[in-house]
Amino acid sequence: MDVTHDMNGQKKWMQLPRNVVIGNGVINEVRDVCTDLKLIDNALVVTGKSTKGIAGEIVQDSLQDVGQNVELVISESASMKEVERIRKHAIESGTKYFLGVGSGKTIDVAKLAATELEVPFISVPTAASHDGIVSSRASIKDGKTTTSIQANAPMAVIADTEIIANAPYRLLAAGCGDIISNCTAVLDWQLASRLQNVPFSEYAAALASMTAQILMDSADSIKPELESSVRMVVKALVSSGVAMSIAGSSRPASGSEHMFSHALDRIADEPALHGEQCGVGTILMMYLHGGDWKRISDALKLIGAPTTAKELGIEDKYILEALVLSHTIRPERYTILGTGLTPDAAEIVARKTKVIS
Ligand SMILES: NC(=O)C1=CN([C@@H]2O[C@H](COP(=O)(O)OP(=O)(O)OC[C@H]3O[C@@H](n4cnc5c(N)ncnc54)[C@H](OP(=O)(O)O)[C@@H]3O)[C@@H](O)[C@H]2O)C=CC1
Ligand SMILES: O=C(CO)COP(=O)(O)O
Numbered sequence: 525m526d527v528t529h530d531m532n533g534q535k536k537w538m539q540l541p542r543n544v545v546i547g548n549g550v551i552n553e554v555r556d557v558c559t560d561l562k563l564i565d566n567a568l569v570v571t572g573k574s575t576k577g578i579a580g581e582i583v584q585d586s587l588q589d590v591g592q593n594v595e596l597v598i599s600e601s602a603s604m605k606e607v608e609r610i611r612k613h614a615i616e617s618g619t620k621y622f623l624g625v626g627s628g629k630t631i632d633v634a635k636l637a638a639t640e641l642e643v644p645f646i647s648v649p650t651a652a653s654h655d656g657i658v659s660s661r662a663s664i665k666d667g668k669t670t671t672s673i674q675a676n677a678p679m680a681v682i683a684d685t686e687i688i689a690n691a692p693y694r695l696l697a698a699g700c701g702d703i704i705s706n707c708t709a710v711l712d713w714q715l716a717s718r719l720q721n722v723p724f725s726e727y728a729a730a731l732a733s734m735t736a737q738i739l740m741d742s743a744d745s746i747k748p749e750l751e752s753s754v755r756m757v758v759k760a761l762v763s764s765g766v767a768m769s770i771a772g773s774s775r776p777a778s779g780s781e782h783m784f785s786h787a788l789d790r791i792a793d794e795p796a797l798h799g800e801q802c803g804v805g806t807i808l809m810m811y812l813h814g815g816d817w818k819r820i821s822d823a824l825k826l827i828g829a830p831t832t833a834k835e836l837g838i839e840d841k842y843i844l845e846a847l848v849l850s851h852t853i854r855p856e857r858y859t860i861l862g863t864g865l866t867p868d869a870a871e872i873v874a875r876k877t878k879v880i881s
């Protein structure tokens with residue numbers, strides 16, 4: 525079946541970005557892209573504290589240069605309260621479209637505020653840390669709880685490879701972890717389709733898993749400060765985002781390994797980056813699937829992404845607790861975790877895969 529469903533299983537339109545611009549210096553093409561999309565006035569740039577100076581102000585200035593009214597607002601968290609604050613700001617200033625310029629949190633807040641106001645949204649990532657830069661999903665965090673919400677996909681994605689190559693390499697390596705996690709997400713989806721007859725899209729699943737395989741095959745060419753690496757990762761993130769749009773859910777890119785990451789977000793004192801945790805979660809869940817978990821671990825190592833609790837900066841006890849908690853995170857999403865792991869089973873998987881020692 526290859527129709528798109530929302531979270532309630534109702535049919536809805538498949539949303540894809542219209543323009544995807546990837547390359548060196550393409551931040552200077554933001555205004556041309558906006559003109560092409562007939563977005564000619566009253567923009568709201570949502571950016572982050574550090575990314576304001578890296579890209580937010582460049583976008584604001586270049587749109588002002590062509591006579592647009594552009595406001596800029598800094599977003600510091602991805603909470604619902606923050607979405608509400610920015611939505612109100614947009615209403616008061618007559619915003620006609622949003623640009624999310626920055627990292628994952630910033631893009632999610634801008635994406636959801638734009639969805640609620642039913643105005644276009646343009647994604648301008650300054651890091652390739654996960655596939656939310658292109659997807660029709662927004663992750664909202666309230667306290668320690670993360671909620672994944674269906675939103676409108678960006679109308680355009682403008683990824684400047686020079687800016688992204690200059691971002692801390694840790695963010696790009698995390699993006700690779702998020703892509704590699706498609707391996708177990710697709711296995712979980714196939715399992716749920718066989719056991720519970722959940723809606724399954726062959727096209728979305730094939731695209732998501734092929735994207736992860738290509739990246740793993742090229743793992744030794746992903747290096748810091750290399751624009752060619754950034755291009756490869758951004759294209760893979762776009763493919764993952766498209767797979768989610770085809771599916772109408774995050775199923776092709778989020779399974780048990782993401783549940784493990786969401787569990788860590790809830791319990792760890794200082795969680796690591798989303799993509800880093802998903803990468804380690806993929807090693808663990810591939811072991812549970814009886815698959816080649818070592819290949820996952822080797823690819824992450826080649827890229828320079830964490831493969832152990834120590835490298836994540838998370839205590840072993842939280843890894844074990846998260847493994848036991850993971851199946852409760854999203855009970856409606858059937859995965860290899862089934863009804864859950866016992867504490868002793870969690871310890872075996874974590875030790876065998878060398879995630880803890
Ligand atoms: N919508 C979706 O489908 C998905 C959403 N998510 C969500 O995204 C968030 C995680 O996003 P992630 O990007 O990993 O982390 P963050 O959004 O937490 O960003 C990490 C840090 O990187 C900084 N940064 C970004 N770009 C640069 C740059 N070029 N140079 C220097 N610093 C930079 C940010 O600065 P600044 O302070 O300016 O922001 C921020 O401090 C979570 O809330 C997660 O739930 C995750 C996966 C999918
Ligand atoms: O992170 C995602 C895909 O990589 C989105 O998944 P969630 O639905 O788990 O938030």
Ligand SMILES: [Zn+2]
Nearest residue numbers: 654655702802
């Ligand atoms: Zn993810």
